[in-house]
Amino acid sequence: MKQALTPSRQEVMLFLEKEVELTGSKYLSSIETNWQPGELLPVASNESFFEEVKILQGQAENMDYDLLAVLVGDTITEEALPTYETWLGALEGVKQNVHGGWMKWIRSWTAEENRHGDVLNRYLYLCGRIDMPKFEASTQFLIADGFDLDTNNDPYRTFMYTSFQELATNISHRRVATLSKKSGNTMLSKICGLVAADEARHANAYISFINRIFEIDTNEMMLAFEDMMRKKIVMPAQALRELGGEINTFANFSDAAQRLGVYTAVDYVNIMRDLIKEWNIESLTGLKENGEKARDYIMKLPDRMARISERIAIPDRELKFSWIIG
Ligand SMILES: [Fe+2]
Ligand SMILES: [Fe+2]
Secondary structure, three states: OOOOOOHHHHHHHHHHHHHHHHHHHHHOOOOOOOOOHHHHOOOOOOOOHHHHHHHHHHHHHOOOHHHHHHHHHHHHHHHOHHHHHHHHHOOOOOOOOOOOHHHHHHHHHHHHHHHHHHHHHHHHHHHOOEOHHHHHHHHHHHHHHOOOOOOOOOHHHHHHHHHHHHHHHHHHHHHHHHHHHHOOOHHHHHHHHHHHHHHHHHHHHHHHHHHHHHHHOHHHHHHHHHHHHHHOOOOOOOOOOOOOOOOOHHHHHHHHHHHHOOOOHHHHHHHHHHHHHHOOHHHOOOOOHHHHHHHHHHHHHHHHHHHHHHOOOOOOOOOOOOOEOO
């Protein structure tokens, strides 16, 4: 059911806009000193370009098929950034002042995130194992299809989602970094490690926004948290698809990620536990009856989901993605 933003939520967001204007930048790196994709990959203007590409391709040669597929899926997810920026820029209580703290935050966050798709895309382009037009078509599909997370342009629900999602991407990029390093792929490992560190900072930002909302509007925030947990945090690439009508692309991508331990149902439960702790859900006071009920639901959820996740069997079947050559 679509709900308009209640005046109190609008007021809370307007109040916090001034704070975010002052504090948002502490969760971002300065552009002057920030890493850029061009520093991490061979650059065509360098004399040693072809030698460097050879080293890169040598490191990528033995990369596990599933891991490469997960990397492509992660890259497409990052490349769908225009969808996320549009989604955030439409939020009630956020969109009203183009030069206000919230919109400034969204632009600066987007600017940092934009490097992720760039660096990973260029890595895939250079590694020599990717059918580029197929991979690029999947990116175009995902952006054109968009996504609907049923957050109803509500900043409480949306920033709850982004808190969760930034933690999830931190985990998955970090694990790809570790697995790449194990296979001797130091270049990719460094890239994914840096991307993961950005995601961790972004997670802290969104967690801090929600923390403030909990302080100011405890009951409403609890209801929003419960609502998102009931809906489940679906991945932004849920609608992932491939050229030629390949079916189940997202399911295949997700199976590969689970099989490798890059992102699993256990991680989902652990993120939930972390957020419950971060936001002191257990000890918050001043809840109304429906807020108390929402808290009960949230507090019991991790154990319930952990029991379910124990029973989930990861299918052991051969996966095929059009993005990968061979
Ligand atoms: Fe990212
Ligand atoms: Fe992110």
